[in-house]
Every structure is written in C-alpha cells, then in structure tokens.
Amino acid sequence: xxxxxxxxxxxxxxxxxxxxxxxxxxxxxxxxxxxxxxxxxxxxxxxxxxxxxxxxxxxxxxxxxxxxxxxxxxxxxxxxxxxxxxxxxxxxxxxxxxxxxxxxxxxxxxxxxxxxxxxxxxxxxxxxxxxxxxxxxxxxxxxxxxxxxxxxxxxxxxxxxxxxxxxxxxxxxxxxxxxxxxxxxxxxxxxxxxxxxxxxxxxxxxxxxxxxxxxxxxxxxxxxxxxxxxxxxxxxxxxxxxxxxxxxxxxxxxxxxxxxxxxxxxxxxxxxxxxxxxx
Numbered sequence: 657x658x659x660x661x662x663x664x665x666x667x668x669x670x671x672x673x674x675x676x677x678x679x680x681x682x683x684x685x686x687x688x689x690x691x692x693x694x695x696x697x698x699x700x701x702x703x704x705x706x707x708x709x710x711x712x713x714x715x716x717x718x719x720x721x722x723x724x725x726x727x728x729x730x731x732x733x734x735x736x737x738x739x740x741x742x743x744x745x746x747x748x749x750x751x752x753x754x755x756x757x758x759x760x761x762x763x764x765x766x767x768x769x770x771x772x773x774x775x776x777x778x779x780x781x782x783x784x785x786x787x788x789x790x791x792x793x794x795x796x797x798x799x800x801x802x803x804x805x806x807x808x809x810x811x812x813x814x815x816x817x818x819x820x821x822x823x824x825x826x827x828x829x830x831x832x833x834x835x836x837x838x839x840x841x842x843x844x845x846x847x848x849x850x851x852x853x854x855x856x857x858x859x860x861x862x863x864x865x866x867x868x869x870x871x872x873x874x875x876x877x878x879x880x881x882x883x884x885x886x887x888x889x890x891x892x893x894x895x896x897x898x899x900x901x902x903x904x905x906x907x908x909x910x911x912x913x914x915x916x917x918x919x920x921x922x923x924x925x926x927x928x929x930x931x932x933x934x935x
Contacts, residue, residue: 657709657721664722664746664834665738667802668729670792671760672752672816678724680827680845686836688715689722697738698731705741720834730792735801745810746834747802752816753927754793754913755905759897761789767892775895781908793909796916803919813920 666674681687694700696708715721722745728734729749738745752760762778765771771778778789802811812833819826823844831842906928917924 657712657715659705659709659741660744661721662712662723662742662745663720664748665728665742666722666724666748666750667734667738668726668749668798669751669757669795670726670729671757671764672750673819674724674726674750676845677748677750677814677819677830680823680842681722681830683845684840684842686719687722688712688718688720689724690714693725693727694723695725695727697741698725698727698734701737720836729798730794735805739802739805743806747806747811748814748830748833749795749799749802749811750814750816750819751795751916754795754909755897755902755927757793758789758905761792763892763894766894773895775897776901779897779905780901781904785908790905790908794912796912796919799916799919815922 666678668674678689682689682691690711692711694708694711696703700707711723712721728738738747758779762771762775766773776783778784778787781790784790799811799813812829814826814829824841827842827844828838831838836842910928913924913927
C-alpha cells in the first residue's frame with residue numbers, strides 16, 4: 657500500500673461526533689478505516705510513513721480507505737504535512753457549535769478526573785483564552801490552513817447540528833463528496849458513541865485511584881471488577897454552563913463564527929443565539 661492509496665481524512669473537530677461519523681462509515685462494506693485515531697500528521701510524524709501505512713494492512717482491497725484524527729484540525733503544521741503527503745485526499749471537517757463543543761470537552765475531562773469543578777477556570781475567556789477548551793473552537797483559523805493548501809472541492813464541512821436533524825441527508829453529502837455509488841447507501845450508526853450521562857466513578861475518586869491503574873488493569877474485564885465498578889459508579893454531576901458564561905464565550909467566538917460562515921456559505925450566528933444554524 658502507498659500513501660496515494662489513502663482516499664480521505666476526517667480531520668475534526670473534537671467533541672463534534674466525529675467518532676460517530678467514523679463508525680457510520682466503517683459499517684459500509686466498501687470503506688476501510690482503522691479504529692484508533694492515528695494522529696500521524698500531528699503527534700507522531702516522526703514515526704515515518706511506513707508506520708502510518710502499517711495501520712491500513714487490514715483494508716483488503718476496499719474501494720475507499722481513510723482515517724480519522726481530530727488533532728489534524730487544531731495542530732499547527734498538520735495541514736502542511738497532509739498537503740505534502742496526501743495532496744489529493746478528500747477532507748471532511750465535522751464542526752459543532754463552539755460553545756457547546758468547549759463545554760462538552762470540559763465535561764469529558766471532568767469525567768476523567770483531569771480538571772476540577774471551577775468551570776470558569778477552563779471556559780471563561782478572561783481566564784482561559786489560549787487553553788485547549790476555547791482554542792479547539794477557533795474553526796476559521798484552523799480551516800484556513802486547509803483552504804490555503806487544498807482546492808475547496810476537496811474539503812467538506814459538515815455540521816453536528818445538521819447531522820442530528822437529518823443524519824441520512826448529511827451522510828449522503830459525505831457519500832457524494834467521496835464520489836461513492838449510492839448502493840449500498842451510507843447508513844447512520846444507530847447508537848450514541850459516548851454519553852456523558854452514563855454512570856461513572858466520581859472524578860475525585862478517579863484521581864485518587866489513578867496510581868493503581870497499572871495494578872488493576874489485568875482485572876478490568878473480570879466479573880468481580882465490573883461488579884465493584886457498578887457499585888461505585890453514579891451519574892456525574894457537572895458544573896452548569898450558566899447564561900453569563902455562555903454569553904462570554906459567545907463574545908469570544910463572535911468574529912470567528914462570522915468569518916467561518918463566509919467561507920462555508922452558511923449563516924452560523926444562530927450558534928450565538930440558540931445553538932441552531934440556518935441554511
């Protein structure tokens with residue numbers, strides 16, 4: 657297999673249901689995508705092309721081959737590396753209201769015990785500008801690196817909100833972008849990939865138990881371990897995203913959203929008002 661055999665990349669953004677999109681594509685018999693995110697052009701470029709290609713050995717003559725790595729969206733230099741190595745690849749960027757995306761990202765790390773409950777420390781632009789949560793939603797800046805290097809017809813922007821409203825229609829846009837035949841059609845994955853309401857061990861307890869992870873790892877799939885985890889798990893109570901904080905984040909993104917709307921040909925200002933967007 658050669659680099660030019662890679663047909664497409666899902667480049668992000670994080671917490672925008674890109675894993676759901678990936679798994680929807682993986683259901684199709686004509687598409688091969690490795691399950692883990694490879695992050696080759698962002699984090700592991702020093703591993704070399706042969707390492708990258710070794711992850712596609714199971715493709716078995718599928719008609720389309722691709723991969724999904726959310727870090728390609730917001731990692732400086734990734735667009736340049738991709739354009740150099742995969743100049744003909746079709747790109748898919750799935751985006752989400754950046755306010756909701758930032759809050760979802762915060763909740764994910766809170767579940768993992770990696771951030772605390774002071775939500776303003778992570779999401780208030782007066783304190784957190786430059787951090788991962790707010791920077792992850794600077795879509796115009798991130799996409800501009802790709803539009804500067806690829807023809808517009810190679811880049812498809814899909815919105816999380818559109819996918820929720822009509823997954824079949826949006827997957828049909830993906831099908832056309834990848835120049836696939838319509839038989840068999842692309843079908844949406846029927847289940848949620850990740851659910852923040854799923855019961856889990858409290859984040860504080862997770863932090864305390866983190867040093868024990870290597871010790872308990874061999875027992876994670878045992879019935880006893882699962883029983884103990886179910887006893888300790890509960891629905892996580894997240895710090896709420898208040899109206900005041902939402903408005904501050906909206907002000908932070910306002911200019912970025914206007915510029916993004918211009919390049920994708922959509923009125924995205926609904927993200928700032930009620931979370932929805934218009935055609």
